[in-house]
Amino acid sequence: MRGALFNEIVAMAVRTIRTQKMRSGLTILGIVIGITAIVGMTALIRGFDESLRDSIRQIGPDTIFITQFSGISMMSGADLNELLRRPSLTPHDAQAIERQAASIASVNVVLGENGPTTTRQRLYYDGERTKQISIIGSTHNYPEVWHLDLDLGRFFTYGEGSHSRRVVVLGQTPYLALFPNVDPIGKSVRLGNQRYIVIGVMGPRPGLGGLDMGQDDIAVIPHTTYQKQFGIRVMRSRRGQFQSVMIAAVPREEFSRDDAMREVTEIMRNRHELRLDDPNDFELMTQDSALRMWDQISQATYLALVAISSIALLVGGIGVMAIMTISVKGRTREIGTRKALGARRQEILWQFLLEAVFLTTIGGVIGILFGSGIGLGVHYATSFPISLPWWSFALGIGFSATVGIVFGLVPAMNASALDPIEALRYE
Numbered sequence: 001m002r003g004a005l006f007n008e009i010v011a012m013a014v015r016t017i018r019t020q021k022m023r024s025g026l027t028i029l030g031i032v033i034g035i036t037a038i039v040g041m042t043a044l045i046r047g048f049d050e051s052l053r054d055s056i057r058q059i060g061p062d063t064i065f066i067t068q069f070s071g072i073s074m075m076s077g078a079d080l081n082e083l084l085r086r087p088s089l090t091p092h093d094a095q096a097i098e099r100q101a102a103s104i105a106s107v108n109v110v111l112g113e114n115g116p117t118t119t120r121q122r123l124y125y126d127g128e129r130t131k132q133i134s135i136i137g138s139t140h141n142y143p144e145v146w147h148l149d150l151d152l153g154r155f156f157t158y159g160e161g162s163h164s165r166r167v168v169v170l171g172q173t174p175y176l177a178l179f180p181n182v183d184p185i186g187k188s189v190r191l192g193n194q195r196y197i198v199i200g201v202m203g204p205r206p207g208l209g210g211l212d213m214g215q216d217d218i219a220v221i222p223h224t225t226y227q228k229q230f231g232i233r234v235m236r237s238r239r240g241q242f243q244s245v246m247i248a249a250v251p252r253e254e255f256s257r258d259d260a261m262r263e264v265t266e267i268m269r270n271r272h273e274l275r276l277d278d279p280n281d282f283e284l285m286t287q288d289s290a291l292r293m294w295d296q297i298s299q300a301t302y303l304a305l306v307a308i309s310s311i312a313l314l315v316g317g318i319g320v321m322a323i324m325t326i327s328v329k330g331r332t333r334e335i336g337t338r339k340a341l342g343a344r345r346q347e348i349l350w351q352f353l354l355e356a357v358f359l360t361t362i363g364g365v366i367g368i369l370f371g372s373g374i375g376l377g378v379h380y381a382t383s384f385p386i387s388l389p390w391w392s393f394a395l396g397i398g399f400s401a402t403v404g405i406v407f408g409l410v411p412a413m414n415a416s417a418l419d420p421i422e423a424l425r426y427e
Helices: 003-019 021-057 071-075 080-084 091-100 142-146 158-162 172-178 223-230 257-271 287-330 332-340 345-382 390-416 420-425
Strands: 064-067 104-111 123-125 133-138 150-153 167-170 188-191 194-202 218-222 234-237 240-243 245-251 283-285
Touching: 021 287, 021 345, 021 390, 064 257, 091 104, 091 245, 091 257, 104 142, 104 223, 104 257, 123 172, 133 223, 142 245, 150 172, 158 223, 167 172, 172 194, 172 218, 194 218, 218 223, 245 257, 257 283, 287 345, 287 390, 332 345, 345 390
Parallel strands: 133 218, 167 194
Antiparallel strands: 064 245, 064 283, 104 133, 104 245, 123 188, 150 194, 167 218, 188 194, 234 240
16 A cells, blocks of 8 residues: 555544544443553552562572471362361471581571461550550571561570560561650560560561561560460361461571472471371472462463453454444445545555554553553552553553454445445435
């Protein structure tokens, strides 16, 4: 098609769109909704995905987590009843790993931070009190294993932990609630019926996916002191039980993570008296396995997004086809006149096809603006992480143009196939 003729057809299509604003608006409505869904949901899902991956990577690539069971087992189809029948982990398992594993540099124990077994209490100081916060029992190496910084003071020592001292390190939430204008170090706070001395304040902890999910609503005490006051929290059911014990092991620099995992596995199998042919009744997790588990979840989420957006675009495409068909009917005499003046069939086809593509592309641009606006609005209102990569805009434009081509082709072909004499007689 020659350039001048193409420009003429484009100009004609644009004039038609400008003079038929209501019809054009109805035509692009479904496309706007579909592209808005694609861009808006992609921005939110991808933003959360990137932020969550960053949070997982902060744990450290070599840290090994020993658990009774994890989400990986459940996602792989394991029977929950069997998982709950597994023996619970105990602080003695951590002591055995630290004592017997030559490849392990340090072992951290966390009590009271596992879902339904979380210990939630209030702290009191001088007439002030906090909301319900998580009370965690841990070992002296908690900040190193979990890569946390201290804003004030220090963490408790190995000796304070082994002697069950009543000392506490506050998270940001209890610190700001009890000591907004006072140095908290050395102050005595009440936890239940016991008094604890504040020795440190943790910096802000990273939230899951960058969100504020109450991750700073926390206070940490030695795990030995925790056991004396609260015991080991257990979730019991007819299926079995789950104890709130998490163990994290960090390999020595001269050993690989795989060597450390083999040694930890051997120690745990010996402690649980498993035979050679018995499967492990515990799980080892690493940063890589957590990322693989999230990959499965995020892939399913993206597939659901594609399915929902495809339905919206399909509905929009059907609307384009219906309204373009009505447009052809309403402009039959115009088509007949153009053919009588020498317009070829190909020119008529291109005119109506370009109208459909222009309409859906305009809908795509509006959808991109709306979707980006929704993503940014949610981000500024809730601090939810978002990501707006350039390819999501290109994807929106590409999808909208493709819908115009696919669903505008049949009405365009019908217009180009009209007989000029019959078209001129059409009322």
